[in-house]
Amino acid sequence: MPTIKKVLVAGASGYLGRYAVNEFKQRGYHIRALVRDPEKIKSVGAHGEPAIHTMIDEIIIGDVTQPESIRGICKDIDIVFSALGLTAPHPEHTSNDVDYLGNKRILDQAMEEKVSRFIYVSVFNQEKMAEIASVKAHELLVADLKQSGLSWAVIRPNGYFSDMGRFLSMAKSGHIFMIGEGEKKINPIHGADLAKICVDAVEGESREIAVGGAKVYTFRETMEMAFKACGKSPWITPLPFWLAEGGLIVTGLFNRNLADLFSFAVEALKFDHVAPPYGTRDLKDFFMELAMKND
Numbered sequence: 001m002p003t004i005k006k007v008l009v010a011g012a013s014g015y016l017g018r019y020a021v022n023e024f025k026q027r028g029y030h031i032r033a034l035v036r037d038p039e040k041i042k043s044v045g046a047h048g049e050p051a052i053h054t055m056i057d058e059i060i061i062g063d064v065t066q067p068e069s070i071r072g073i074c075k076d077i078d079i080v081f082s083a084l085g086l087t088a089p090h091p092e093h094t095s096n097d098v099d100y101l102g103n104k105r106i107l108d109q110a111m112e113e114k115v116s117r118f119i120y121v122s123v124f125n126q127e128k129m130a131e132i133a134s135v136k137a138h139e140l141l142v143a144d145l146k147q148s149g150l151s152w153a154v155i156r157p158n159g160y161f162s163d164m165g166r167f168l169s170m171a172k173s174g175h176i177f178m179i180g181e182g183e184k185k186i187n188p189i190h191g192a193d194l195a196k197i198c199v200d201a202v203e204g205e206s207r208e209i210a211v212g213g214a215k216v217y218t219f220r221e222t223m224e225m226a227f228k229a230c231g232k233s234p235w236i237t238p239l240p241f242w243l244a245e246g247g248l249i250v251t252g253l254f255n256r257n258l259a260d261l262f263s264f265a266v267e268a269l270k271f272d273h274v275a276p277p278y279g280t281r282d283l284k285d286f287f288m289e290l291a292m293k294n295d
């Protein structure tokens with residue numbers, strides 16, 4: 001009988017992490033999940049990502065900014081998959097604290113335990129956004145991973161459906177302020193489609209995998225689709241980049257962490273994010289389902 005492989009999923013309670021748990025489980029893995037709040041994974045997530053508490057074999061309750069809480073996390077693990085990251089402002093912690101140093105604490109233990117593969121989720125278009133704090137932090141981890149001596153894969157997604165979900169929330173209010181003219185293009189991907197690519201990355205040589213979804217849209221088109229899904233006429237007001245950047249400078253005076261995370265959203269709207277296409281799921285359906293769910 002083949003031995004069952006053990007995977008550590010870090011960031012298991014997040015949008016991508018939950019789909020990754022689901023995909024690893026379907027492929028017969030034993031799952032150790034790192035979560036901060038075990039209650040959170042008992043219900044479906046804000047963007048329809050699955051409840052995963054019944055799929056998990058071992059739960060580690062820990063926070064990567066508190067080293068003691070994750071000590072021994074890679075013991076007897078074959079594969080580490082990390083979609084752990086800071087995606088909302090935190091009063092104390094920066095992207096460097098979580099995306100880099102937090103993931104590094106897991107990587108160091110993975111090296112000690114000589115795991116057979118480490119799969120890390122970074123970002124697409126990293127060279128164009130190299131000065132953004134969260135991109136820098138992700139790429140510091142990527143650099144260490146490449147030097148680790150472990151077999152590795154770096155997943156580079158361009159944007160998740162969950163991220164487009166913020167357009168739906170704004171469309172519901174009846175109005176969207178759009179930074180720029182919205183003419184840049186993106187092919188975002190559903191978490192379930194992306195999770196398949198992440199789990200496929202267990203096999204093969206160490207490599208970077210750029211990933212987008214099946215269809216390409218302009219940012220304006222995604223916003224128009226969001227209005228349509230909630231049955232409203234599009235009302236979109238473009239804002240010049242200089243105004244958004246001015247807002248970032250002012251925000252940074254009061255809240256550096258918020259400004260750092262928001263700067264990613266502003267910078268990302270300046271160029272196309274069209275990555276190699278994978279998956280089948282449609283953003284239109286995602287918006288429709290989310291609009292119905294939240295009604």
Ligand SMILES: NC(=O)c1ccc[n+]([C@@H]2O[C@H](COP(=O)([O-])OP(=O)(O)OC[C@H]3O[C@@H](n4cnc5c(N)ncnc54)[C@H](OP(=O)(O)O)[C@@H]3O)[C@@H](O)[C@H]2O)c1
Pocket residue numbers: 010011012013014015016017035036037040062063064065083084085086087088098099102121122123124156157158159160161162163
């Ligand atoms: N969203 C996008 O469009 C996009 C595009 C490209 C790349 N990415 C990258 O993909 C990764 C996953 O994104 P996502 O949208 O799935 O994020 P998400 O839903 O916010 O999930 C992030 C996960 O990290 C966990 N986490 C955060 N800080 C932690 C800490 N100090 N200790 C332990 N766990 C912690 C969260 O736990 P809690 O549930 O407890 O908060 C959650 O499980 C991120 O690194 C992100 O930068 C995202």
